[in-house]
Amino acid sequence: MSRYRILSHTADTGIVAVGATLEEVFENAAFGMFDLMFDLSLVPPEEECHVEVEGDDPAELLVAWLSALLTEADIRGLAFCRFRLEGLRSCCLSGGAAGSAAARLILRGPPIKAVTYHGLAVEETPEGWAARVIFDV
């Protein structure tokens, strides 16, 4: 099963990420976000980062997690390809990502500026979990 599918949006872009667990859907949403910009099969996991974020519910936590990864990637000039959630609680999470320099990669989609709350959803499904998120590009 694919980790995510692309949502159609007139101006921006979005994904529905899926996973067997809430942790997995968070990791797959992060994968989907960077996979929209780069062909992640070409990105080696050379540099790592660690993030810790807070949020009042799973949806807020998802935005905080994805936003923190975008910020790290922008500041360090990286494209992330691997994601690992270490601790997910109702109020906060910690996790890591690994990737390599973005400047030497070809963009296959527009750079994602930010993660929006518009149409945001994190839901349990018969197959596991699904997260819907729209990005500003």
Added chain:
Amino acid sequence: MDFRRIGEVTWELAPEGGMRVPGRVFASASLFAKAEADQALRQVANVAHLPGIVEASFAMPDIHWGYGFPIGGVAATDVAAGGVVSPGGVGFDICCGVRLLASALREEDFRRRRVDIMGELDARIPRGLGKGAVAAKRLLDEVLERGAAAAVEAGFGVPHDLERCEERGTSAGADPGAVSARARERGSGQLGSLGAGNHFLEVQVVDRVEDPGAAEAFGLAPGMVTVMIHCGSRGLGHQVCTDYLADMGRAMNRHGISVPDRQLACVPVLSKEGEAYLGAMAAAANFAWANRHVLAHATREAVAAALGTSPAKTGMELVFDVAHNLAKVEEHRVGRYSRRLCVHRKGATRAFGPGHPALPPGLRDWGQPVLIPGSMGTASWVLRGLAGNPAFATAAHGAGRVMSRSAAKKTRGGREVMHDLEAEGITVRPGSVSLLAEEAPFAYKDVDAVVDVCARAGLAAPVARLRPIGVVKG
């Protein structure tokens, strides 16, 4: 949704549910039908829920589905009556906007030196991700405080450029202390960079003048080569919006505010959180004014290098610089009284009419230049603001997308789009060929139709039409 046509190009939704004012859209029948195709009209209704909103939740003729606000959305809230500021009404790319440079070149001059000019622009305009920037990191503090004025002092451009910038290139009330360390880190290496997506630098030629008096006052003439730059506040602005949106969810609860879309999170302008956001937003806007200013400087140097002359001899005078993602406190008449309003323009351009005191003396008789970029391969327009504008002195900001990015890619590949443009005499220097497909002309509405509605609705009057001849994209 029950929008009724109340004028030739005006559609209105009466308040329903929690809407505090009507929704009002300026569009022809065909543009309105395009807006009906997605969630843009629902977003017009959602914006009408904002506390303190006055008159209507407006949408410009280039309206399309955004996040929270529609792109092309305009909302003014009454500051003294508990009116709110909503970061979603500004967007992540704070003070994204457009700058237009005139030149002493004619189209035939460009055609003769096309390869040299496009080559220099290609080499000197940083774009894409992680590709560096024109200006040094040490300028950041000054730029957050004073915008384009700080860039001029650092040797970019010339002082009289500032006359031709909205707000003179400096947003008042900037509070660099309200900008997070992470936002500063994101912005520090990006001052003087274009980004990617729908941002561009375009070489154009004035192919039609509709209003010769205004065109002359703006510094435009038929056959003149111009350069248009479209970009914003880069990662710094994106981070400011991200930071404040995260905080505003909780702040909204403290103020007892609820909105139909979390992306519309808002707080009263006259609150600790509202003032902090507006201070940070103005600092990010200053980054954007300076960013376009630095890129314009690099453009002048690139053209001069290609022609073997000095930047001053290129005749590249600034026509104007406008923002189209910003919230500003302005005085406007509401009913019989003048009120201080927080005017949100999300994908919409300020368009002050003739005589407005904010305009520089040389433009005051004509109204503010309004810059409406098309897409690659289609025209862009210069308009002028009009007295009696029905939407708090606001006009459209672009052609407006009509096709999703994935649908555009399926319609035609990046290399095909590049060939199409070259066949039309438009030289393209893309950072990524693949991205060209997403920004292809067929993904956008007809910009001429958008401008026509602006004119018929009294939003702004056409001055000159610009045809693209060269495109630099991320």
